[in-house]
Amino acid sequence: MTDTVFSNSSNRWMYPSDRPLQSKLQAGWSVHSSGQPDRQRKQEELTDEEKEIINRVIARAEKMEEMEQERIGRLVDRLENMRKNVAGDGVNRCILCGEQLGMLGSACVVCEDCKKNVCTKCGVETNNRLHSVWLCKICIEQREVWKRSGAWFFKGFPKQVLPQPMPIKKTKPQQPVSEPAAPEQPAPEPKHPARALARGDSEDRRGPGQKTGPDPASAPGRGGYGPPVRRASEARMSSSSRDSESWDHSGGAGDSSRSPAGLRRANSVQASRPAPGSVQSPAPPQPGQPGTPGGSRPGPGPAGRFPDQKPEVAPSNPGTTAPPPREERTGGVGGYPAVGAREDRMSHPSGPYSQASAAAPQPAAARQPPPPEEEEEEANSYDSDEASSHPGCPEFSLLYDQDNSSLQCTIIKPTWGLKPMDSNGLADPYVKLHLLPGASKSNKLRTKTLRNTRNPIWNETLVYHGITDEDMQRKTLRISVCDEDKFGHNEFIGETRFSLKKLKPNQRKNFNICLERVIPMKRAGTTGSARGMALYEEEQVERIGDIEERGKILVSLMYSTQQGGLIVGIIRCVHLAAMDANGYSDPFVKLWLKPDMGKKAKHKTQIKKKTLNPEFNEEFFYDIKHSDLAKKSLDISVWDYDIGKSNDYIGGCQLGISAKGERLKHWYECLKNKDKKIERWHQLQNENHVSSD
Amino acid sequence: MAKTYDYLFKLLLIGDSGVGKTCLLFRFSEDAFNTTFISTIGIDFKIRTIELDGKKIKLQIWDTAGQERFRTITTAYYRGAMGIMLVYDITNEKSFDNIKNWIRNIEEHASSDVERMILGNKCDMNDKRQVSKERGEKLAIDYGIKFLETSAKSSANVEEAFFTLARDIMTKLNRKMNDSNSAGAGGPVKITENRSKKTSFFRCSLL
Numbered sequence: 095m096t097d098t099v100f101s102n103s104s105n106r107w108m109y110p111s112d113r114p115l116q117s118k119l120q121a122g123w124s125v126h127s128s129g130q131p132d133r134q135r136k137q138e139e140l141t142d143e144e145k146e147i148i149n150r151v152i153a154r155a156e157k158m159e160e161m162e163q164e165r166i167g168r169l170v171d172r173l174e175n176m177r178k179n180v181a182g183d184g185v186n187r188c189i190l191c192g193e194q195l196g197m198l199g200s201a202c203v204v205c206e207d208c209k210k211n212v213c214t215k216c217g218v219e220t221n222n223r224l225h226s227v228w229l230c231k232i233c234i235e236q237r238e239v240w241k242r243s244g245a246w247f248f249k250g251f252p253k254q255v256l257p258q259p260m261p262i263k264k265t266k267p268q269q270p271v272s273e274p275a276a277p278e279q280p281a282p283e284p285k286h287p288a289r290a291l292a293r294g295d296s297e298d299r300r301g302p303g304q305k306t307g308p309d310p311a312s313a314p315g316r317g318g319y320g321p322p323v324r325r326a327s328e329a330r331m332s333s334s335s336r337d338s339e340s341w342d343h344s345g346g347a348g349d350s351s352r353s354p355a356g357l358r359r360a361n362s363v364q365a366s367r368p369a370p371g372s373v374q375s376p377a378p379p380q381p382g383q384p385g386t387p388g389g390s391r392p393g394p395g396p397a398g399r400f401p402d403q404k405p406e407v408a409p410s411n412p413g414t415t416a417p418p419p420r421e422e423r424t425g426g427v428g429g430y431p432a433v434g435a436r437e438d439r440m441s442h443p444s445g446p447y448s449q450a451s452a453a454a455p456q457p458a459a460a461r462q463p464p465p466p467e468e469e470e471e472e473a474n475s476y477d478s479d480e481a482s483s484h485p486g487c488p489e490f491s492l493l494y495d496q497d498n499s500s501l502q503c504t505i506i507k508p509t510w511g512l513k514p515m516d517s518n519g520l521a522d523p524y525v526k527l528h529l530l531p532g533a534s535k536s537n538k539l540r541t542k543t544l545r546n547t548r549n550p551i552w553n554e555t556l557v558y559h560g561i562t563d564e565d566m567q568r569k570t571l572r573i574s575v576c577d578e579d580k581f582g583h584n585e586f587i588g589e590t591r592f593s594l595k596k597l598k599p600n601q602r603k604n605f606n607i608c609l610e611r612v613i614p615m616k617r618a619g620t621t622g623s624a625r626g627m628a629l630y631e632e633e634q635v636e637r638i639g640d641i642e643e644r645g646k647i648l649v650s651l652m653y654s655t656q657q658g659g660l661i662v663g664i665i666r667c668v669h670l671a672a673m674d675a676n677g678y679s680d681p682f683v684k685l686w687l688k689p690d691m692g693k694k695a696k697h698k699t700q701i702k703k704k705t706l707n708p709e710f711n712e713e714f715f716y717d718i719k720h721s722d723l724a725k726k727s728l729d730i731s732v733w734d735y736d737i738g739k740s741n742d743y744i745g746g747c748q749l750g751i752s753a754k755g756e757r758l759k760h761w762y763e764c765l766k767n768k769d770k771k772i773e774r775w776h777q778l779q780n781e782n783h784v785s786s787d
Numbered sequence: 788m789a790k791t792y793d794y795l796f797k798l799l800l801i802g803d804s805g806v807g808k809t810c811l812l813f814r815f816s817e818d819a820f821n822t823t824f825i826s827t828i829g830i831d832f833k834i835r836t837i838e839l840d841g842k843k844i845k846l847q848i849w850d851t852a853g854q855e856r857f858r859t860i861t862t863a864y865y866r867g868a869m870g871i872m873l874v875y876d877i878t879n880e881k882s883f884d885n886i887k888n889w890i891r892n893i894e895e896h897a898s899s900d901v902e903r904m905i906l907g908n909k910c911d912m913n914d915k916r917q918v919s920k921e922r923g924e925k926l927a928i929d930y931g932i933k934f935l936e937t938s939a940k941s942s943a944n945v946e947e948a949f950f951t952l953a954r955d956i957m958t959k960l961n962r963k964m965n966d967s968n969s970a971g972a973g974g975p976v977k978i979t980e981n982r983s984k985k986t987s988f989f990r991c992s993l994l
Contacts, residue, residue: 139856140829148829148860155832158847162795220965237964244795246964247869247900247956737791 140260149259157700166243168737173235180232184210190231191216207233489605490525490573492592494566496599499775501558503527503571505541507551521577523550523587528572529558529565530591537669543578559707560646560668560775566594644745644778645670645706647683647732650713651749651764652771653720660687660716660723660764664699664730665773666709673734673742678704680736681744686729687716701735724751724765732778745778792836792845796956797867798949799897801889802874803882804853807908810939811874812850815949820940827852829860837950839957846953865896870904870952875923877907877936878915883922890930902955903932906948911938 140148181192188195188202189210195202200213206227217228229237240246489506505525526540539556574589597603650663664683673679682701694717702708718726727750734742747753749761760774800808809827814820816833831850836843849868851861865871873889875882886905893903907923920936927934933951937944 144828151829151831158834165791241960241964242794244797244869246960247898 145260152259160700165737166239169239169242173232173239176232176235184208184212186211188213188216203228205230205233207236491602491604492571492594492597493602494561494594494597494599496563499559499561501561501566501571501594502555503539503558503573504555505552505573507549507553521550521587522546523575523577525552525554525573525575527556527558528574530570530572558668559666560648562775563599566597566599569594644780645732646775646777647730647747648773648775649730649749649760650771650773651728651760653723653764653768655720655768657715657717658720659718660728661713661771662697662716662728663713663771663773664710666707666711667732667778668707670706670708670732670778671744672706673744674704674736676704678706679734679742679744680704681706681708681732682735683710684729684731684733685714686731687718687726688729689726720765720768726750727752728761730776743780745780747776747778749776792843794842794957794960795845795847796869796953798846798848798870798872798952799864799868800848800850800872800874801861801892802853802872802906803876803879803885804855806853806874806876806879806882807939808853808872808874809850811872811906811908811937811945811948812848814939814942814945816848818942820942822940826854827857829857830864835949837953839950839954842957844953844957846949848949862892862896865893865901866898868897868901869956870902871897872904872906872948872952873932874906874908875918876909877918877920877923878909878912880917883907883918883926886926890932900959902952902959903930904948904952904955905930905932905934906944907934907936909938909940910936910943911941 180189182188182190186195187193188200189205189208189212191213193200193213193215195211195213200215202211203214203217204210205212205217206229208230210230212228212230214228217230218234219226219228220234491504491506493502493504494500495502522543522545524541524543526538529537537558539558541552541554541556544550544552571592571594572589573592575587577587592605645667646669647667648665650661650665652661652663653659654661662685664685667681667683670679670681680701680703683699685697687695697714699710699712702710716723727748729746729748731746732744734744736742747757749757751758751761753761756774757776760772760776763772764770800812802808804826805824809825809831810820812833816835827850829852833848833850834845835848836845838844849864851857851864871893873886873893875886877883890903893901905923905927907918907920910920923936924934933955935944935948935951937948939945
């Protein structure tokens with residue numbers, strides 16, 4: 095029965111009456127002497143309250159499972175790194191250190207698992223039941239990963255075997271959320287697709303190693319227990335074939351596959367798009383099934399080899415079996431395998447839809463392969479030597495919405511054609527925006543890429559949230575147009591800068607500014623890492639003069655008289671400081687109502703992976719009397735989640751009666767206006783925080 | 788977050804309604820006891836990290852509702868469990884008799900490798916005892932399962948029970964992973980490069 099539940103492709107709870115194996119179920123034993131009909135009736139009796147309670151437990155478990163998956167991801171990552179760094183051939187040279195083996199060199203042993211030759215320094219003698227065997231350090235690590243991940247038991251990397259939340263029949267008004275788990279409530283909720291997407295995304299943003307890692311291991315699943323040996327080789331195979339597929343030609347930067355997903359996510363959070371955008375933005379039709387497109391991937395992925403495994407694992411666990419980022423991003427509509435799409439493009443450079451794309455951007459968008467790897471780096475590396483014709487003038491409009499603290503940038507189209515960038519005489523242009531000073535990934539927005547056109551019509555609105563009057567005074571908007579290239583070597587077409595000072599609040603202004611072909615100030619090196627560094631330095635330079643910015647957070651406060659407590663909403667953060675080496679953070683927010691509130695005083699949001707503009711939309715409830723609330727203060731802190739070491743503090747702010755300025759005002763207004771939800775932006779500050787947890 | 792652990796073991800508590808599964812878990816995870824009976828709704832879980840052989844083991848212990856009407860939900864959690872506690876109430880004969888039904892349930896739904904253990908709970912209530920310790924032991928021996936009498940109230944054997952189960956899983960883990968060399972002998976090993984003919988004598992290993 096369990097199998098029925100899990101192998102069911104929709105992976106939802108079914109009522110007993112819907113259950114195909116119902117008869118089998120009923121034939122089972124019954125603890126209580128009550129008759130079968132009675133029992134069945136009883137089962138259907140689960141009330142909505144009960145279902146909600148169960149759903150909450152499931153949500154809590156999912157959260158834990160996510161963390162566990164991340165942990166496993168790191169383990170696999172580490173293993174992958176070891177594999178990547180092998181120096182020898184495992185025949186005449188030690189597989190690990192590459193030392194010469196044999197008569198002239200070091201003593202040689204054969205690893206029991208991978209059967210490669212290793213020197214005695216890189217091998218470890220372990221005691222088996224009957225005799226001692228040698229294992230190379232990679233295979234030891236491999237075994238360790240199996241032990242630690244639970245794969246030893248589940249004969250494959252454990253899949254999240256949590257059922258979907260149960261559907262609740264009567265449509266309740268979205269109850270004010272009392273704990274972090276609550277957003278994960280029943281299916282019909284509109285939040286769900288977004289959440290599933292977010293999860294898939296968080297998967298994307300994991301290191302490449304993790305992506306290849308779990309795949310091969312998950313393949314055998316429950317099917318057959320291959321020894322670690324086998325999996326080791328498979329993992330290597332699949333990772334190497336992946337290499338040739340995408341990494342190498344993308345410039346070889348270590349984290350090439352990391353950035354695009356993160357950027358894409360940041361965009362979809364930030365940009366409220368007009369219609370064409372929605373075609374492209376991934377919206378998995380079934381929450382919890384973002385993994386399925388991967389199954390059709392012709393590549394080395396396990397799903398292809400073990401198709402029967404797919405329904406079991408993929409839907410229930412976007413966390414582990416999410417497909418490579420490309421498919422994820424193109425989502426349901428444009429879910430073309432990346433490789434296929436590329437080949438497609440190469441073989442029909444001026445294909446049938448090149449015309450169509452200019453006339454009607456919609457189908458083009460749907461078809462489009464996902465955005466390039468490392469667009470940021472690539473665009474800045476700018477290696478085209480044509481500096482011929484005029485790059486074109488994009489038409490755009492800007493609106494500073496003072497009330498919502500947002501800057502809306504609508505990119506429409508260039509007034510005349512862009513200069514051709516590709517050999518087919520066309521271009522695959524996209525527009526990206528930066529706010530200067532402080533150009534960094536945190537304030538970058540980009541449009542989608544339009545394929546094979548010199549007359550792109552984007553009609554896309556990108557929105558910067560949390561823009562203050564001060565920002566408007568001192569910041570400059572950089573609009574750059576780039577050509578997305580087949581292999582990720584994006585070319586810089588041109589850019590224009592616009593000082594926001596010139597903009598009047600709440601007044602839309604249309605522009606037609608010609609692009610200047612500005613060569614980025616620093617010409618980056620050719621290797622991936624050097625390029626990354628150069629970019630980093632450039633950003634550092636640009637940041638000088640900018641006060642240390644930690645970012646901003648949008649918080650809502652409401653005292654609910656009905657529930658007798660404070661509801662704190664953490665909506666989003668923007669422009670967070672990057673804490674990780676990849677230029678991003680994995681932010682989450684902690685709340686602490688001080689003092690003397692005991693254990694229930696602390697709450698935290700989910701972790702948003704690899705983003706500097708996370709959208710949380712979580713609400714937390716504090717059961718507290720209104721009179722007591724006045725004495726408390728709410729400590730909000732944003733952290734960068736790090737596994738294995740303590741979390742980094744990004745910034746925080748304290749709301750309360752002892753606070754000052756906007757913070758005091760917000761708190762005060764909340765106390766004064768019961769049952770009114772008040773949203774405010776708060777600047778994060780670098781207060782001294784000792785403990786992360 | 789910074790709390791790291793080496794292994795995650797997933798345990799499951801099953802048994803008739805009212806035998807004290809939730810109380811056992813409450814005792815183990817929070818070292819507390821509550822006499823009021825609140826029937827578990829569907830499922831719940833608690834976490835406790837323990838240390839065994841210098842390894843930090845995070846135990847995720849699933850508590851299930853004993854009530855029949857939640858059976859479909861609770862059985863869904865069998866498969867993810869590495870260890871299952873079968874709990875009966877020594878003052879309730881029926882709950883003891885049902886242990887074999889619960890075992891059958893495990894055989895049907897849980898992983899075949901799952902570690903099991905039988906607990907006779909409420910051993911503090913000797914005056915109301917209906918099931919002798921010997922009968923419990925006998926049943927356990929019949930099934931080849933470990934057995935302990937526990938009391939969530941007096942906390943007798945609660946720690947022991949969970950630690951024993953965790954240790955059994957740990958033992959299985961070590962046995963499996965350290966002896967697995969033989970398991971792969973016939974497995975398809977993909978070889979891309981030419982492998983050296985030279986083999987050390989270690990390769991002539993027996994099972």
